[in-house]
Amino acid sequence: MSDKVKNVVVTISFLFVIIIMLVANILKKDTEVSLTERRKLQQFPEFSIEKLLKGDFFEKIEKYTMDQFIEREAFRSLKTNIEMKVFKKQDSNNIYKYDEKLIEQIYPFNEKSVANMIKKMNEINQKYLNETNKVYYMIVPDKNYFANNNHLKLDYQKLQSMLEDGLEWAKYINIFDCLDLSCYYATDSHWKQERLQNVVDKIAVNMDLKIEGKYEEKKLVDFKGVYAGQFPIEIGSDEIRILTNEVIENCTVYNHETGKETKIYDMSKKNAPDKYDIYLSGATPLLTIENPKANQNKELIVFRDSYGSSLVPLLVEGYRKITVIDTRYISPKILGEYVEFGNKDVLFIYSTLLINNSISLK
Numbered sequence: 001m002s003d004k005v006k007n008v009v010v011t012i013s014f015l016f017v018i019i020i021m022l023v024a025n026i027l028k029k030d031t032e033v034s035l036t037e038r039r040k041l042q043q044f045p046e047f048s049i050e051k052l053l054k055g056d057f058f059e060k061i062e063k064y065t066m067d068q069f070i071e072r073e074a075f076r077s078l079k080t081n082i083e084m085k086v087f088k089k090q091d092s093n094n095i096y097k098y099d100e101k102l103i104e105q106i107y108p109f110n111e112k113s114v115a116n117m118i119k120k121m122n123e124i125n126q127k128y129l130n131e132t133n134k135v136y137y138m139i140v141p142d143k144n145y146f147a148n149n150n151h152l153k154l155d156y157q158k159l160q161s162m163l164e165d166g167l168e169w170a171k172y173i174n175i176f177d178c179l180d181l182s183c184y185y186a187t188d189s190h191w192k193q194e195r196l197q198n199v200v201d202k203i204a205v206n207m208d209l210k211i212e213g214k215y216e217e218k219k220l221v222d223f224k225g226v227y228a229g230q231f232p233i234e235i236g237s238d239e240i241r242i243l244t245n246e247v248i249e250n251c252t253v254y255n256h257e258t259g260k261e262t263k264i265y266d267m268s269k270k271n272a273p274d275k276y277d278i279y280l281s282g283a284t285p286l287l288t289i290e291n292p293k294a295n296q297n298k299e300l301i302v303f304r305d306s307y308g309s310s311l312v313p314l315l316v317e318g319y320r321k322i323t324v325i326d327t328r329y330i331s332p333k334i335l336g337e338y339v340e341f342g343n344k345d346v347l348f349i350y351s352t353l354l355i356n357n358s359i360s361l362k
């Protein structure tokens with residue numbers, strides 16, 4: 001076969017593939033949600049002359065074609081595998097594989113974000129707290145802290161020092177030495193509830209709580225976490241396990257957003273895209289947990305991010321009532337309408353992921 005014929009065959013073949021892909025994409029029904037990435041996909045944008053002139057229409061068209069491309073997940077996986085195996089990249093989308101776990105490279109250190117976190121916490125202290133409150137805070141380290149490798153990391157010492165200097169009115173409970181990499185899911189950023197006993201013990205000592213820590217451990221469901229969607233390579237799954245006992249099972253949880261009463265563990269979330277939402281129903285602005293079998297007549301107010309969802313259930317034994325607040329979804333300015341702060345213990349639980357990116361706080 002001559003070079004001319006080869007070139008013609010290659011050109012025709014290439015055009016054929018392009019046409020087939022074009023037709024397939026046109027015929028393909030749009031997907032609304034990416035379950036692996038846990039986000040809504042761009043739909044075909046509404047056309048208007050105004051959007052066309054501003055450039056918004058073509059910008060959304062570009063996002064639409066990228067999100068709705070046929071066999072998108074397969075191509076994402078292929079791209080990642082080529083980057084890692086052929087080009088020997090150490091990470092993809094700032095995520096890398098280490099010790100059979102997917103870890104996000106949290107970097108650089110955002111000093112402005114830490115300062116903003118301190119500012120937000122100080123505003124809460126000044127508006128609501130007084131000498132009748134015993135106030136504590138914890139920092140939950142991300143997985144990258146425990147990986148002994150050459151990947152970029154936050155300045156964890158500076159982060160802790162900034163918070164200690166800016167929050168002199170609260171007692172710091174340092175839990176970094178209570179955890180290791182095995183305490184976290186392989187495919188997700190969160191920690192495993194069943195591996196938090198050392199954390200609970202340290203909290204109990206510092207906050208003078210009586211918590212026996214006797215639980216029945218139950219496996220509920222297998223799941224793949226958020227990192228599995230962001231780093232599409234072959235990797236095993238994790239398990240959602242809960243720790244329960246008579247005290248936890250008798251607690252009631254009132255969701256102020258929905259106006260409904262639930263339990264500590266929301267079994268309706270077993271089929272949800274993010275199964276970590278089983279713990280306290282996931283991202284929720286304001287919850288009130290009542291414990292009729294409390295061994296102490298004490299109340300606790302917890303300011304938390306998602307890490308607190310699986311930790312708070314292990315603290316209910318020490319309190320008659322726990323109010324759980326997530327100021328990513330409710331403004332601190334209106335908390336006085338729902339929460340009485342006097343004579344309560346107060347615990348702030350925030351992860352380094354949120355502290356280093358605190359723009360989401362209201």
